[in-house]
Amino acid sequence: MTDIDKALDKVLDKAIDDVLADVLYEALTNWKEHPEKSGIFSDLDGTLSKIAPTPAEAIVTPEMRKVLQDINKKYAVVGIVSGRDSTEARRMVALENLVYIGNHGLEWLEDGKQFYVPEAFNFFGLAGNLASELSDIFNATGYFVERKKLGVAVHYRQVEDKEQAKARIEEVLKPMLAKYPLKQAEGRYVIELKPDLPVNKGDAVTVIALRAGIERAMYLGDDVTDIDAFQALRQLRDEGRLQTVSIAIASDESAPAVMQEADYVVQSVDAAEALLRWMSSIPRVR
Ligand SMILES: [Mg+2]
The missing domain is CATH 3.40.50.1000 (HAD superfamily/HAD-like)
Known part of the structure; x- marks a missing residue:
């Protein structure tokens, strides 16, 4: 050795x-x-x-x-x-x-x-629009909206009441999920919308x-x-x-x-x- x-x-x-x-x-x-x-x-x-x-x-x-x-x-x-x-x-x-x-x-x-x-191309514009919309809603301190090419993520690591933050984000995302072919994914203090592709x-x-x-x-x-x-x-x-x-x-x-x-x-x-x-x-x- x-x-x-x-x-x-x-x-x-x-x-x-x-x-x-x-x-x-x-x-x-x-x-x-x-x-x-x-x-x-x-x-x-x-x-x-x-x-x-x-x-x-x-x-x-x-x-x-x-x-x-x-x-x-x-x-x-x-x-x-x-x-x-x-x-x-x-x-x-x-x-x-x-x-x-x-x-x-x-x-x-x-x-x-x-x-x-290939199917991901359909989501380019949508991701940008949703990111703008979510940035306007979650503009309070502690939230961070991550703008991605094919999705958008709302981070709430720095929000004090995390449970409440999570509930609030899910509430806001709900109609978006109903309207567009997107799915929700959760991670470590982050909730994300991404294309509903397999x-x-x-x-x-x-x-x-x-x-x-x-x-x-x-x-x-x-x-x-x-x-x-x-x-x-x-x-x-x-x-x-x-x-x-x-x-x-x-x-x-x-x-x-x-x-x-x-x-x-x-x-x-x-x-x-x-x-x-x-x-x-x-x-x-x-
Ligand atoms: Mg990781």
Whole structure:
């Protein structure tokens, strides 16, 4: 074991509880030995980036960026899978040559080109109009209306009475949901309207993983929309098409189902960083 390995062990074992670290090490041994046949997919906010008071304030730290850069050099494909616009995800991560999947799978950036699920085009104007309308309604302190290409999200993290805020947002969104082909999604102190299309994070990860011809796919996420990706990977595994591992980043804000649906749980964004750093380090026998 080299000094680097020892140092990584220390970080990782501190970040993840001992039992889990051992099980994870074992599960990921093949990945480290064959990164050219493995893909790593990860949610952004709450997984690679700590939750900030508003989405605009969230950042990817230089340390995390370096880790992502290192895994991208070794692994066949690295995909960032976000509810944000893919262009926003790329701005935050600020690395070329990753695949950026945005709007929960409805569009993605790859090799400098942006691709959309065809039906998504119908929602361009609508999302903008609804964002303007919602910005006028939720202009009080504490609310934050996130304007996206294919949807709109109302964040209420900074509102004091969160239960009341949530009820109020749902009340306002109700007629919009009745009027337009949209569906509602909830996350950590955010409620979102998005196109009612049968495409989610799991579908996007499945398509990109299978197309890349990899043998293993990993997914990390912290919130309800990541469950789709956890389930998609499980299905690929059950069908014998890929070896997969899904990892939830624990948070007392997240629905318990997020933790239940993942294969493993790590305790924080720091732990996710430690895990990815270990995955980018030199293969070795533990
Ligand atoms: Mg998240």
